Amino acid sequence: MDLLHAENINKHYGGVSALRGAHFTLRAGEVHALMGENGAGKSTLAKIIAGSVQADTGTILVDGKPAAISSPLDAQRFGIGIIYQELDLFPHLSVGENIVIGNLRFREGRFVRFQKVESFCRPFLEQVGLDCPTSQTSGTLSIGQMQLLAIARALSMNARVILMDEPTSSLFDDSVERLFRLIADLKRRGVSIVYVSHKMNEIFRICDRVTVLRDGETIGTRVIAETGAGELIRMMVGRELKTSAARPEIQPSGEIILCVVNLSTNKLHDVSFELHRGEVLGIAGLVGSGRSELGAALFGVDPRVGGAIHLKRKLVAPRSPREAIELGVGLLPEDRKLQGLMMQMSVIENSTLAVLNRLQSLGFIRSSRETAEVKPLFDDLALKCSSYGASAGSLSGGNQQKVLLAKCLLANPDVLFLDDPTRGIDVGAKEDIYRIIAKLAAGGKAVIFVSSELPELLRCCDRILVLKEGRVTATYDSAAATQEKIMAAAS
Amino acid sequence: MILLNLREFRSILGLVGILILAIAFSPAAADGSRIFLQPGNLTDILRQISVIGIIALAMTYVILTAGIDLSVGSILALSTSVTAMILTRASSSSYSQHIIVAILAALAISTAAGALNGAVIALLDIQPFVVTLASMIGIRGLAKWLTGNANIDIGFGRDVAAAFAAIVRQKIVVIGSYLALAVMFWIVLSRTVFGRHVRAIGDNELAGRYTGLPIRSIKIWVYSLSGLLSGFAGVLYAAENHQGNPNAGVAYELDAIAAVVIGGTRLAGGKGSIPGTIVGALTIGVLTNMLRLNNVDSNVEMMIKAVIIVLAVAVQRQRIAE
Numbered sequence: 001m002d003l004l005h006a007e008n009i010n011k012h013y014g015g016v017s018a019l020r021g022a023h024f025t026l027r028a029g030e031v032h033a034l035m036g037e038n039g040a041g042k043s044t045l046a047k048i049i050a051g052s053v054q055a056d057t058g059t060i061l062v063d064g065k066p067a068a069i070s071s072p073l074d075a076q077r078f079g080i081g082i083i084y085q086e087l088d089l090f091p092h093l094s095v096g097e098n099i100v101i102g103n104l105r106f107r108e109g110r111f112v113r114f115q116k117v118e119s120f121c122r123p124f125l126e127q128v129g130l131d132c133p134t135s136q137t138s139g140t141l142s143i144g145q146m147q148l149l150a151i152a153r154a155l156s157m158n159a160r161v162i163l164m165d166e167p168t169s170s171l172f173d174d175s176v177e178r179l180f181r182l183i184a185d186l187k188r189r190g191v192s193i194v195y196v197s198h199k200m201n202e203i204f205r206i207c208d209r210v211t212v213l214r215d216g217e218t219i220g221t222r223v224i225a226e227t228g229a230g231e232l233i234r235m236m237v238g239r240e241l242k243t244s245a246a247r248p249e250i251q252p253s254g255e256i257i258l259c260v261v262n263l264s265t266n267k268l269h270d271v272s273f274e275l276h277r278g279e280v281l282g283i284a285g286l287v288g289s290g291r292s293e294l295g296a297a298l299f300g301v302d303p304r305v306g307g308a309i310h311l312k313r314k315l316v317a318p319r320s321p322r323e324a325i326e327l328g329v330g331l332l333p334e335d336r337k338l339q340g341l342m343m344q345m346s347v348i349e350n351s352t353l354a355v356l357n358r359l360q361s362l363g364f365i366r367s368s369r370e371t372a373e374v375k376p377l378f379d380d381l382a383l384k385c386s387s388y389g390a391s392a393g394s395l396s397g398g399n400q401q402k403v404l405l406a407k408c409l410l411a412n413p414d415v416l417f418l419d420d421p422t423r424g425i426d427v428g429a430k431e432d433i434y435r436i437i438a439k440l441a442a443g444g445k446a447v448i449f450v451s452s453e454l455p456e457l458l459r460c461c462d463r464i465l466v467l468k469e470g471r472v473t474a475t476y477d478s479a480a481a482t483q484e485k486i487m488a489a490a491s
Numbered sequence: 492m493i494l495l496n497l498r499e500f501r502s503i504l505g506l507v508g509i510l511i512l513a514i515a516f517s518p519a520a521a522d523g524s525r526i527f528l529q530p531g532n533l534t535d536i537l538r539q540i541s542v543i544g545i546i547a548l549a550m551t552y553v554i555l556t557a558g559i560d561l562s563v564g565s566i567l568a569l570s571t572s573v574t575a576m577i578l579t580r581a582s583s584s585s586y587s588q589h590i591i592v593a594i595l596a597a598l599a600i601s602t603a604a605g606a607l608n609g610a611v612i613a614l615l616d617i618q619p620f621v622v623t624l625a626s627m628i629g630i631r632g633l634a635k636w637l638t639g640n641a642n643i644d645i646g647f648g649r650d651v652a653a654a655f656a657a658i659v660r661q662k663i664v665v666i667g668s669y670l671a672l673a674v675m676f677w678i679v680l681s682r683t684v685f686g687r688h689v690r691a692i693g694d695n696e697l698a699g700r701y702t703g704l705p706i707r708s709i710k711i712w713v714y715s716l717s718g719l720l721s722g723f724a725g726v727l728y729a730a731e732n733h734q735g736n737p738n739a740g741v742a743y744e745l746d747a748i749a750a751v752v753i754g755g756t757r758l759a760g761g762k763g764s765i766p767g768t769i770v771g772a773l774t775i776g777v778l779t780n781m782l783r784l785n786n787v788d789s790n791v792e793m794m795i796k797a798v799i800i801v802l803a804v805a806v807q808r809q810r811i812a813e
Contacts, residue, residue, distance in 0.1 A: 320700075320703070321700060321701050321702070322703035322704075324703075325703045331701065333701055338695075338697060341698060342690075342691050342694035342695045342698060343694065344694045344761040344762040345690060345691065349691075353687070353691055353699075353702050353704070354704075356684040356688075357684070363683045363684055364683050364684075365683065365684060407702070
């Protein structure tokens with residue numbers, strides 16, 4: 001009998017549907033991979049099973065009986081534990097406290113007896129091979145050790161099912177090996193593992209079956225021994241997506257404006273590429289592949305440890321965003337809420353924040369000049385807002401992104417790094433952004449376009465650079481590129 | 492950009508409410524008029540709120556950057572002490588020169604104290620609460636050490652110190668300088684590049700970094716201004732109370748913060764205004780005046796103030812939620 005069965009799961013975030021009738025079946029004692037591109041809904045499905053996100057509609061059966069899982073505590077009662085990508089430990093509490101806190105199986109009075117914590121935790125720590133005192137502060141552990149602690153905690157809650165959301169994304173090689181041995185060991189003890197990942201080699205190594213999601217729907221389940229990487233990539237990408245050649249056939253013949261040679265940071269290794277005026281260079285890669293880190297390195301956020309950046313034939317070394325902006329580099333950051341917008345401030349204040357120096361005289365902002373400067377840009381971007389005085393926080397995601405794009409463009413950069421500019425925005429706003437990118441390139445700017453969506457890269461870019469684990473694994477002319485080739489180079 | 496957005500200026504409702512109460516409960520004078528509404532009483536209120544009101548202007552900037560300045564009361568005490576020490580020292584220069592030197596020295600040392608706060612916060616990246624808590628203690632110590640922990644009295648005679656007090660404690664000087672500073676801080680915040688930068692880094696400092704804003708220098712400026720205005724408030728305090736007092740200004744930081752918060756400025760930064768802070772200071776001033784005119788016990792006065800602070804902020808929250 002199936003241990004766990006999820007049927008017809010639907011989930012919407014605002015107007016965006018994350019899951020549309022997804023289904024998933026887990027057998028006892030198997031390692032089951034959950035695959036899909038970024039945004040396919042695999043993490044959302046895992047969180048729904050673990051009770052940390054509630055589905056809009058859908059049924060979950062555990063041991064064939066309907067299970068109402070509406071909180072992580074409910075999931076614990078059904079023997080379901082989850083190891084998040086961003087580990088949910090309390091860094092200032094001790095290893096032992098992290099295991100017993102909120103643990104239904106560890107019951108005692110109001111006072112914690114440390115002897116009892118030790119005897120409760122030790123078997124589970126031994127089981128995962130974490131050799132540290134229960135009194136150690138968990139924040140002092142390495143990332144790999146913290147992950148083992150999270151697994152020990154799940155085991156201590158008597159988990160029969162452990163969901164792991166991209167568990168190797170932040171691990172180094174030896175920790176990955178240790179994790180794989182532990183997974184094999186857990187499987188022998190009859191624990192089922194749901195392994196969320198998009199790394200092909202890992203899945204073929206440790207998993208028994210795989211379920212592929214795409215655009216929130218379950219595409220199919222395969223037995224690992226009976227499938228291949230090619231089939232899985234086709235399932236993930238889908239065949240109906242056409243690669244329309246909306247990009248005009250103007251080959252960038254402009255001078256080389258940016259030349260990056262063996263650039264290395266903590267997260268990047270020997271990245272080299274050239275960028276011409278009038279060119280749109282796509283960056284493809286999974287989350288954690290180093291695509292955002294490339295922007296951070298060019299923009300002076302992450303310190304360089306090696307390599308060189310030549311901008312307009314000059315060797316440059318921006319050490320802060322301020323210096324990068326002065327050199328003519330613009331960055332549209334990945335997380336617009338965290339790194340981009342001042343939510344309390346108005347649309348116009350956000351857009352001109354980087355260029356106030358040229359809109360002032362004697363320190364006073366010339367509001368007429370400010371409006372005159374942004375109006376044509378906002379019109380061009382088709383920005384929709386009740387007024388330019390409306391707060392940025394009141395705008396939709398797409399319009400917020402347009403305000404940020406306007407802010408980048410006002411600084412008139414030569415090289416513009418757009419980090420996933422279409423993430424979480426509606427189709428109309430996406431089209432506006434594609435149009436602006438094409439226009440910028442036609443006007444002699446050089447654009448670096450990072451995206452999780454391959455079709456838009458194929459459509460908008462002249463060339464596509466594929467990153468994986470901080471290294472360039474392939475470069476394609478977009479005419480020669482296909483989604484299958486890119487996925488193969490990225491995963 | 493409009494200077495004053497009425498929709499966002501809700502703190503004034505609280506002030507109107509308190510004003511109505513103050514008029515309604517005002518005791519009558521001999522001629523039957525209400526004492527509260529007499530010009531002398533109204534200007535008294537303005538003079539009484541000026542010291543805290545001036546400190547609260549710069550405190551608004553500090554809080555807008557998502558910071559806090561707990562050292563303002565200690566800086567005020569240092570400023571009163573320095574002013575009185577220099578005034579009571581013999582000098583061959585003219586009275587006017589002597590007074591100017593005393594005031595400038597007090598302002599300079601106060602500004603330096605604020606700049607030090609700002610530098611430690613910006614360069615060492617330590618929480619403003621911790622840094623200014625430390626300087627609140629340290630600067631109080633400096634003031635006490637300089638004066639030997641004794642008040643330096645400014646007499647009522649014919650010497651330079653008495654001349655200083657006679658000039659600076661006039662209502663027109665006190666209220667006039669409060670109003671002038673308020674207008675300046677209002678315009679700088681709403682119209683200038685600096686003012687916009689102040690709000691921006693309080694709204695989202697990380698985004699400010701990605702925008703290339705000079706975050707460190709903005710912070711140093713803001714805390715320097717806080718020191719400067721606390722020092723200026725100290726000069727007014729010395730004249731009003733006829734003394735340099737190293738123990739002056741205890742808990743003034745809390746009164747200034749209360750004025751800022753009643754005025755609708757977000758303690759988390761990024762949103763707030765100078766008119767709001769003026770209204771906040773007036774609200775506290777009118778409330779205090781009303782209670783004193785009615786001979787309410789000063790301990791009860793504190794309890795009532797506590798309720799008013801929470802109510803004023805709660806009313807604004809409610810309206811924002813709508």
